[in-house]
Amino acid sequence: MSTNGPSSATNGSQVRPGALVPTNNVTTSEGLTVRARIDPTLTVDDVVKQLCINLKIKELPANFALRDETDELVTNDNLRKKIKGKVNLKLVNAPYREARETADKLGQKNERNLKLTLFSLQKFIREEQFAQEFINHNGLRELVSVIYDSNGNTLAYALTAMQNLMELDYGWSSLDDNFILKVVQILSSPTSLINVCRPATAILKKLVEADPMSAPGPQLASTSRSPPAAPPGSVYRYGFHVVFEQMRKEEKLLETVVNRLGSADTAMAQYSMMLINSLLSHASDTRWEEFIAELERLNVRKAVVRLMSLHIMEDLTSCILDFQANIVRVTYRKKTTLVDPDSEPSHAAALQYIWESSKLEEETDENGAVLKWRKLGFDSEDMVQEFSEVGVLGLDCLKKLVENDQDFSKLVLEQLSRALERRCSIAKASNEVVELLSEHWAIFAPGYSTSTTFQPFFLDFYKVHSLATHFFLRMWTESGAASGDFTRVVALVRSQVKVALRSENVRPWHEVVNDFNEREYRAVRDRQMKELELEDDLLSKVPVRNLRAKLYKESYEFVRQQRIQCLLQGAWFVNALPQSSPRDPPRRSNRPWRFMRLDTGMKYLHYVDSAVKFPVRSGLEDLPERIDISMISEIATGTCAPPPNVLRDQNDLPPTSPLIPSPLSFSLLSAHEGSLADQIAPDQSRWADWTDGLNMLRRDGGHVASKETAGFVQALTEIGLKIKLLDLSGEKVEIPSGLAAGPPPTNTDFFFSDLL
Structure with missing residues (x-):
């Protein structure tokens, strides 16, 4: 390599014969620019050493490094590319030296230089050599101190530097609950600047995701819900439960995050969406119900549906699809969580609300047994058994149905006024609609979603359930159904669900309402009869639906x-x-x-x-x-x-x-x-x-x-289902519509016999 004086010089040193060595401008820390012919086969250390010799720099070459005009560090991996591109280079402090000086400057709290130091730190902290020395030199402690004591743009730079540092999987395990609470408080403040909230949101997201279950290693394959203990010094020691405990101290935090989904700043909306998704994905069992209930109270689904309709949502598409997938998991978990009013106060309260809203009185039947829930259409008084197939999701849907229908008590009295065989079981109809909607939206298993488009109607699950349940009751009345016609009406509703919820990424909501509220029985029945010519009734049976769910997964x-x-x-x-921009010429x-x-x-x-x-x-x-x-x-x-x-x-x-x-x-x-x-x-x-x-x-x-x-998943599911059904039909096995579980044993005095 050879150099030639200040940049005003035009003639460089001789190049060795047969070699074509590009010329790069190299600027020193004193502002001197020289033209250097650098051999691209050299290492960065050799280039720096020769520069120090040619420029008569007396310090050790190990104290220096090369960066380009954007401050990207020149490494052995990118040196050849920068030399061939004749990129202007700078001879600067080595990363380890820059890291020590930066940590020292942060400790001095010199307001005049602090912003500039933090601005540079945002970029340099991503470099492993810099980051290691910065951490070893107590830089993290000084950065945390700056975050505690700063505001405005200074705080924004400090938080962004912390965000970038946390992209490493080491070095920040000392962040404690007080720091997390400080970030929560920053994010909760309605006066915080957008450029402060963005990195603060990203920091919380990173902490949520840094749980022991996410640590690299064999525990990722574990099916146990008990997280492994984090090894000493590991950053995978936080997680949802740690962050959520601090979030609970600021009651307005979740509300503020949800409100920011409507921010005019698309990046802010994206960061908020990503934090909500991380919280949903990592919610711990102990706080899951509390967290989900709070999100539902804040109507986060409505906020996301609003985002779907905006023209600026292109950058948010992936986040919205992630949210849909997370809500599929939430819905599946609710559906598979048993209703237990004896152990869960919230379940007991929901049932009590439903009963009080019906304005009915308890009675006793001819055998002296309590007659209460059967008056609402259940088959028994055992609520655990009645909701066994639809779980807490079914209970929530029935409660929402009651909340949104001011005439619910009249609806109940209307059915009770009919002859017994002509009554429509309101509660059973509600549960059956839950099953139909779960089937339509493929609520089959946790963690699996093949929707490639927005599903705003799915996010309005409770409203759709209410519409479809009222449609069920109307079809029952208009068709003159009796107690033996329940399955027939279910088939009508299934047909209408498919029609009303078609193309939901482009259809307006009012068309869905019209399809459920205005379609007459005769039109629905005629269409369904045509569909039956092409379908097999076998596919609608519960065991077959359960088999499809397993094969889908x-x-x-x-x-x-x-x-x-x-x-x-x-x-x-x-x-x-x-x-x-159309004015910009295309790059070559x-x-x-x-x-x-x-x-x-x-x-x-x-x-x-x-x-x-x-x-x-x-x-x-x-x-x-x-x-x-x-x-x-x-x-x-x-x-x-x-x-x-x-x-x-x-x-x-x-x-x-x-x-x-x-x-x-x-x-x-x-x-x-x-x-x-x-x-x-x-x-x-x-x-x-x-x-x-x-x-x-x-x-x-x-x-x-x-x-x-999505088509591959569906095709494999259907092919697998047909193969399984061919096995059964070949053996002429009768598949029941459902299996009723018998009563549990009255004691433990029994054993399972060996099959001979």
């Missing part, structure tokens, strides 16, 4: 593993151009192709950019660059266009205008760094493999983005 997991396997194998993509790249592959630890996407496609060896040796999976907050689709200089045929890239986003494009977005990658897949199959694979790779299961993947 297995199919989802199979497709998930297949998608992730595609990521492990790797694929070629086109480096795309994000959408820009001399390396338009990128090969990406997921490492076996599933922590990084390794890649290489190239001018042409070439055979990539197995492993990661050919892939020098990488993207941290944990940095990806959203996989956005249809976001970018192909570069204008890509020579391609139809197998390389689908034809499209350089200015129009490709339907096969996707971007890997970071919450605070923008786009980490903009790619275009060669075909629909590869696009589905990668967009869904990256989504399904997340710890909480993520969501499905493509109709192709």
Whole structure:
């Protein structure tokens, strides 16, 4: 390597024969700029050493490093690229030295220099060499102190630095409850600036996700709900229960976070959505019911439905689909949680409210038994058994039905005034509608959601339930049904549910209301008769529905593993151009192709950019660059266009205008760094493999983005179901509509006999 004086000089030193060595401007800390011819085969340490020698710097070369104009650290991995690109470089303090000086400056609390120090810290803290020395030099303690004592932009910079530090999986395990409470208080304050709230929200989200169950290692495969003990010094020692205990001290926090979903700042809405999703995904058993009840009280579903209708929600699509998937989990858990009024005061209170709203009086039947819940249409007085199939979800739905119907008592009296065989069992109808809606929205198992579009009607589950239950009662009356016709009316309602809730991502709510309230019995019956010609009644039976739920879960997991396997194998993509202003000229790249592959630890996407496609060896040796999976907050689709200089045929890239986003494009977005990658897949199959694979790779299961993947899951489920049913039909096994459990044993004086 050779250097030539100040930048005004035009003639450089001689280059060794046969070598073409680019010239880079290098600026020293004193402001002196020299032109240096750097051999790209050298290491960064050798380059720095020669610069120190040529510039006659007496300090040890180990005290210095190179950065580019954006302050990105020059490493052995990116040195060649920066030299070939003739990037202007700066000779600066080494990361370890910069880290010590930064920690010392934070401790001095010099208000004049504090903002500048924190501004630089936001960027440098992401570098491992800097971060390690910063932590070892008590930098974390000083940063926490600044957060306690600052406000305004100074606080925003400090919180952003903390947020970036917490991207590391070490070094911040000393953060205590007082710090968490401080962040909660900052976030709760209605006067906090947006640029303060964004990193504060991200910090809470990170703490929620840092629970022992999320720690890398074999415990991830454990099915036990008991979290393992975090080893000493591990940052995986927090989690939902730790954060939520501090959140409970600020009653307005959740309300403030939910309100910020309506923020005009899209990034603020996105951060708030991500925090809510993390809380939903990691809620502990002990606080789950309290947390969910509070979210329902704050009407978070309505806030998300409102986001769906906004034109600025493109950046929030992934977060909204995550929220839908989380609500599927909440709904499934409620459905499988038994109603127990003797042990759960909330269950007893809900039942008491329903009974009081009916304005009925208890009686005794001819046998002297209490006649209470049977007057509402239940088959018995045992509420545990009556709600056994629909659980707490069924109880909540019935309670909401009563709350929203001021004439509920008249509805009950109307049924009681009829002859016994002509009465419609209101409570049984309510529970059956819960089953029908659960079937329609595939509430089959926790953690599995194949919806690729918004489902605003699903988020209004209770309202839809109320509409469908009233529709049930109306069909009962209009059809002149008797006690033996319950199954027939259920079939009518199932048919109407499919029609009323079709295309819910584009249909307005008033059409749903009209479909349930205005459709006459004759029209519904005629349509249903046509449907019956094409359907098998066997598929609607409860055991078959339960079998479909089991197969659905297995199919989802199979497709998930297949998608992730595609990521492990790797694929070629086109480096795309994000959408820009029409005035901006399209950028040209001399390396338009990128090969990406997921490492076996599933922590990084390794890649290489190239001018042409070439055979990539197995492993990661050919892939020098990488993207941290944990940095990806959203996989956005249809976001970018192909570069204008890509020579391609139809197998390389689908034809499209350089200015129009490709339907096969996707971007890997970071919450605070923008786009980490903009790619275009060669075909629909590869696009589905990668967009869904990256989504399904997340710890909480993520969501499905493509109709192709959702179709695979559904197809595998239906094929598996038909194969199972062929086994049964071949043996001419009669499948009952339901199985009634007998009474439990009166004592333990019994044993199970051996099958001979």
